[in-house]
Amino acid sequence: MTSKKRTAFRWTVRLLMWTATALTAALVVALVVYVMAKGVPHITWELLSTETSYLYDRKGILPNILNTIYIILAALVLVIPLGVGAAVYLTEYAKNKRLVAAIEYAAEILSGIPSIIYGLVGMLVFSEFLGLGSSLLAGALTLVIMNLPTIMRSTQESLKTVPQSYREGAFGLGAGKWRTIRTVVLPGCVDGVITGCILSVGRILGESAALLFTAGTANNLNGLFEAMTAPGSTLTVALYYYAKEEGEFEVAFAIAAILMVLSLLINLAATWVTRHFQRRKAL
16 A cells, blocks of 8 residues: 555545544534423423422422432442442452353343343332332332442452552451451542442433333322332433323423433533542542
């Protein structure tokens, strides 16, 4: 290949990469602008602070906001100990490499299963077999299974970034295995663990298919413990319900705008946490 052909090839590849980058950025910006333009004008204090009442012809998403918070808290309380504990065992304790490889492969398969299948299994196992019915608790348990591979794999990768010399130094000072993990290894990779948890919140926030099967579509205003045993719709389920079942696209776009802002905040939080701990490590 001559020099002119190589130069033309390089510029062609660069042009294609720039075009792909510009198209991707344009799609994101167009989507954000469109949703915000359609949704922000319809976000009112009455919409955010009341519940829907057909008697008074009033639309409100306060129960959906609370249900979203409840289900996020319940899912995180269960999935973080399970995911981090499994990652610590596989990385620090497990000796059988074949077993570790098999579990990691299973986790990768779980992360690729469509959410609608999780919803079907969650309905059959949690709602019917365990007798939880349509409830936020059944939805939270389903989300635990969905997000377990994400937390486990992100924690594993973070644990592997801790230098082996840190562990050997702690052992040399007389620290036991668990003390070394608790005081040296986990603090050294806490940024990756927290980032994985924050990204899991984003996935929980955007889930709808699995919750339609397990949590239901009720729009009742309940306290935390009462809500966990009762059916309830999160913001994503409410968006589907208002757009598909009632044709209330103003409310649907308002919810979409709120979800988009929350997703942006979650991603910014993950980025901030990563940079914060990187700066601390550099000091």
